[in-house]
Amino acid sequence: MTTPRFGRIGDGPSAPAGGEAFAELAASGGGRVVRSASRGQQDPAGQWYDQAEAEFVLLLAGAARLGFADGTERSLAPGDWAVIPAHCRHRVAWTDPAAETLWLAVHLPAT
């Protein structure tokens, strides 16, 4: 299939209050590009993602805070990106409950 596809990042599933919604925009060869919307969603304290894949995230709208297993946190505003290497334990510590937070997430195969 060599036909291109197009879309607008603002179009997609809305996050329910306290939750999140995902849409896969592209996938190939173990890599994936995902649009993610969240509204007040947060991962429980002490519950870490420990992924076999590296992840790149770009915050497009809203506000969020990422937490890491070393105790550090990082606030993200629109335009901020993060690269989370494979097995870097992390969680979403906070997203704005008053507005939708929109992320682009790229899952890259492990090296």
Place this chain on the structure above:
Amino acid sequence: MTTPRFGRIGDGPSAPAGGEAFAELAASGGGRVVRSASRGQQDPAGQWYDQAEAEFVLLLAGAARLGFADGTERSLAPGDWAVIPAHCRHRVAWTDPAAETLWLAVHLPAT
């Protein structure tokens, strides 16, 4: 290496007039995330990219037009994305010469 990295998508190399500038933000397992800035850059008519990898692009600022080997063109405004499958022949037909166009490009390994 499991330490996260952070940045702002607005920070990076500026495009020269008529040209483009790239910065690789993440790479793993044959996938790559690249920040690209262009200012009036366009690929010569009739010169097509024919890539072995699939590509996802998201226009973040500015304005651009993609051209395809079937003769169609597609204008992109901020928030517009495109998925260009492997071997889908395409070119950058136009980018705004008056302002910088900022892209996020994701190269996904072939399936």
